[in-house]
């Protein structure tokens with residue numbers, strides 16, 4: 524038997540051509556600097572090209588999008604037709620990102636994509652559809668509400684259905700919306716479910732009506748990438764925000780995402796940080812769509828290097844230059860932890876995550892460590908240096924509260940929410956998802 528290292532070398536020498544991809548798609552891969560396929564691409568693409576349905580499991584940032592996009596583009600090239608595939612994603616931002624990937628990988632074959640998500644007015648949606656797209660990328664709530672209004676696109680002719688972040692889609696409360704869509708889409712389509720965590724119960728997976736799927740699993744249920752350094756920071760609750768400010772000072776210059784549980788925390792923390800001179804910007808599901816995209820673009824473009832976000836940003840978003848993820852609150856499930864910390868250390872890069880832990884979170888963090896089958900390292904801080912910040916932080920907090928109150932009363936007469944449905948459960952509840960009972964932070 525060949526030694527393991529030889530096998531690895533052989534694997535990395537595999538090309539997109541070897542996997543059976545068309546020359547024009549291989550050319551598109553080269554244009555976006557995909558030199559060799561990643562493991563999930565090596566494993567999933569040949570299976571997909573054989574026409575099988577797939578349940579794909581691979582770590583965050585491991586290239587799952589191209590693993591399902593390339594076979595669909597290839598099938599489209601072989602048998603071109605109007606509307607060909609529908610890709611569902613749990614958030615609007617992810618839908619836009621997936622559409623961009625399809626457009627860049629399909630640039631050499633002239634693919635047309637349209638995004639159908641909440642927050643669009645009828646006009647912009649009509650413009651998107653007037654392009655007569657081959658691929659629509661949508662949030663399920665939005666698509667379900669427009670099933671009757673299918674002018675410009677006919678879901679009954681679809682050949683492919685993808686659920687990206689499938690476990691999130693199937694576990695979320697909009698199961699009925701997905702059922703509505705599935706009633707319209709032909710049964711003989713191909714179906715791909717992909718995620719970095721696939722803990723969903725079999726019955727729920729069956730809701731997606733797969734035809735004898737092949738499981739392509741290149742990671743375990745709860746794995747994180749080896750290039751990610753994972754820390755926890757234990758601290759007394761009453762000084763919480765001082766520790767956050769201390770860490771951000773220590774990591775100055777790094778591009779950082781801070782995850783919080785609620786939209787209100789996101790607002791409060793970003794205002795407080797701005798009061799202290801940090802270039803922070805909030806992103807959550809209760810912001811109007813233009814602000815959501817604006818926040819993301821500012822962060823991506825480097826204008827602001829601290830994004831304070833709810834779990835609306837935890838799934839799928841690919842921002843290659845994120846150096847650090849801070850969990851201001853311990854996520855209530857190991858799955859959420861994995862997706863949040865997976866916003867850094869993508870595509871083989873290195874990254875760091877720091878999870879803030881109080882005496883009330885010990886059980887939660889222990890459960891995460893158990894699922895991950897690893898211990899997190901302690902992040903060392905000089906407590907005396909931290910406490911020196913107390914006065915300035917208290918003042919910044921006070922101003923943040925005043926600012927929030929003022930903007931709150933201005934918003935009262937105005938609808939704070941965007942317009943309509945979105946797949947983001949957060950928009951309906953003001954929280955990222957139904958929560959287990961957790962200790963309330965101040």
Ligand SMILES: Nc1ncnc2c1ncn2[C@@H]1O[C@H](COP(=O)(O)OP(=O)(O)OP(=O)(O)O)[C@@H](O)[C@H]1O
Nearest residue numbers: 557559560561583584585586587588719839841870
């Ligand atoms: N073969 C490849 N070579 C180099 N880079 C790649 C390759 N395939 C994908 N990438 C890049 O890797 C990054 C992560 O890809 P992608 O967003 O598809 O990951 P993912 O597995 O879907 O992650 P998540 O689970 O977080 O959604 C992207 O920037 C993408 O452009």
